[in-house]
Amino acid sequence: MLDKPASLIGNPIIRGVTVLLLGPILLFALYVQWHGDYGPGGGFQAGVIFAVAIIAHGLIFGVSVTQRMITPDAVRYGAVAGWMLYLLTGLVSMLKGAEFLNYSVLVHDPLHGQHYGILSIELGVGITVASVMIMLFYSFVGGGRNT
């Protein structure tokens, strides 16, 4: 089982390297998330990178340790919340008098409105993607026939 591959979990080098790398990976995910306007990247990639960091933690330290930090319930709510954020952004622009998902009306200046709208939906995409990826990982390692 994944909770006890003694060679992986017991190895101090792998643990140390993982601890060192987790922070930069998470930071890079956030960078990709918020910098998607200016460089390559965006919600999808950021969500995946974020999930990779969490999954690496789960592989090295054992899934139950990770699940105490990020519970399966939190992941499930996250998957819904991200999509809802996307939908809500669209609905708010509808309430402000434009078409669904037309961000130009979100604030006074159309360009700023577009900017905030894109940031908001990218955040929604990122949350959903990261949550679903972590959810997949939890299901794969948690629901096998060995349990």
Place this chain on the structure above:
Amino acid sequence: MLLVVGAALIALRDLFAAAMLTSIYSLLSACFFMLQDAVDVAFTEAAVGAGITTVLFLATLSQVGRVERKPRNKPWPALMICTLVAGLLIYASFDMPHYGDPTAPVHSHVAPRYLNDSPSEVGPPNMVTSVLASYRGYDTLGETGVVFTAGVGVLLLLGPGLRRRYRKDIAASEQEKSDAG
């Protein structure tokens, strides 16, 4: 190189090596996209194909074992159909415009409008983002929905085990605590 890796992938019976080869295949395609100046696609391919898919494969392998059984059926008809369809597709690709041809339909329909008006209409310097998130916002909403639906599907198939196990872990840790105290 892509072809070599692909062929090796089919021949392999060791699933662990196959997972690694899929990852290499993704990295190679990422380089390939990079050479075509499609940075966003390359980035996605590297993160999704080489990164998380490999990790998920490995997680699955830890559940199902790493050696594939020898298949008993002989899928010759399937092979024939595949070859036929591949042949048709390659034949159809002869009619496609050359790569980078400025008069190709893709470059003369909506692309010029995006390129010309995106800075004043949407703003972000990365036009991929403005097309993806603003002009094509509906599509991206749908894609996010697809990801969400996929997650729900997996959860429905494998979910009960997840929950039971989590509860068991909680119970075990509480037991430990009460034993210690």
